[in-house]
Amino acid sequence: MVVGNFLFINTEISSTSSIHFKLIPMPKNHSPRKKQFLDESLKMIHEKGYQATTMRDLAERMGFEVSNIYNFIDSKETLLETYLFQISEDFHSGIDHILESSHNSTGKLKALISLNIQLTATKPYQVGLLVNEWRNLKEPKLKKFTDRRSEYEEKVRLIISEGIESGEFRTFDLDIITHAVLSSVRWIYYWYTDHTEEANPIELEKQLTEFILGGVVR
Structure with a gap:
């Protein structure tokens, strides 16, 4: 399945075995300079917070005049x-791909954990926006986002309710x-960004999967 700029390929078929995804980068349309600007902007927001980050801060980080920022983005918003x-x-x-799969509820929950770790x-800094900065949206974007957030939570709820109903x-x-x-x-983001250098996504997935499934699966 394609998620963002990566192609995720499920390398396990069994619904009871561990589920892992191979990540194949998909091509991007950004120029190297624009990509650098966007990456540095997200990193600065992670470091300082959205409200404390200014367009001038971003310009200084990139080493050019504030007016040049508008060649890349029209506003911080x-x-x-x-x-x-x-x-x-x-x-x-x-x-959505997980819900449409043939995995049982345990397999779908494993895939959900894998998805969160891989993204x-x-x-990491885009996930940080999702965790920390969404409240800075203005209407009507805020309402649109909270509606989508609620829809995602309902999809997670569906996986769990089906698992309870099936007896898994x-x-x-x-x-x-x-x-x-x-x-x-959601805790994954806080741990991962604090341990980026030594973080091992495969080991993190293994331990978190064992922890969550150990408390949920019969």
Whole structure:
């Protein structure tokens, strides 16, 4: 499946075995200079926060005049909106493929964990917008985003409810276990960005999968 700028290929077929994805970079249309600007902008927002980051800060980071920024982006708000909705749709695309797969509920939950780790590993600063900065959106974009966020949470809820109904998962309160799973996968961003140099996505996936499934699967 294609998610954002990467092609994810499921390398496991069994619904009970570990699920891993190979990442094949997809071509981008940005010039090297624009890509550098966008990457540095996202990194600075991660470091300082969206509200504290100014267009002048971005210009100084890149070593050019503020006016030159507008060759790449027309406003800080556009930068936030573009990348926030892009990463949101990456998650939706990924979970839609998972829901449409032939995996049982356990396999789908494993794939959900894998999706979150892979996107965090490849796009950590965009995931950071999703976790920390979405409240800075202005209406009507904020309403559009929160609606999509709720839709994603409902898709996670569906995986868990089907697992409970099939007897694969333990019988817990559906709201509690859904929010516990969502909190666990969102935590990945905080851990990963604090341990980027030594982070091993495969080992992280193994341990987090064992932790979540150990509390959910019968």
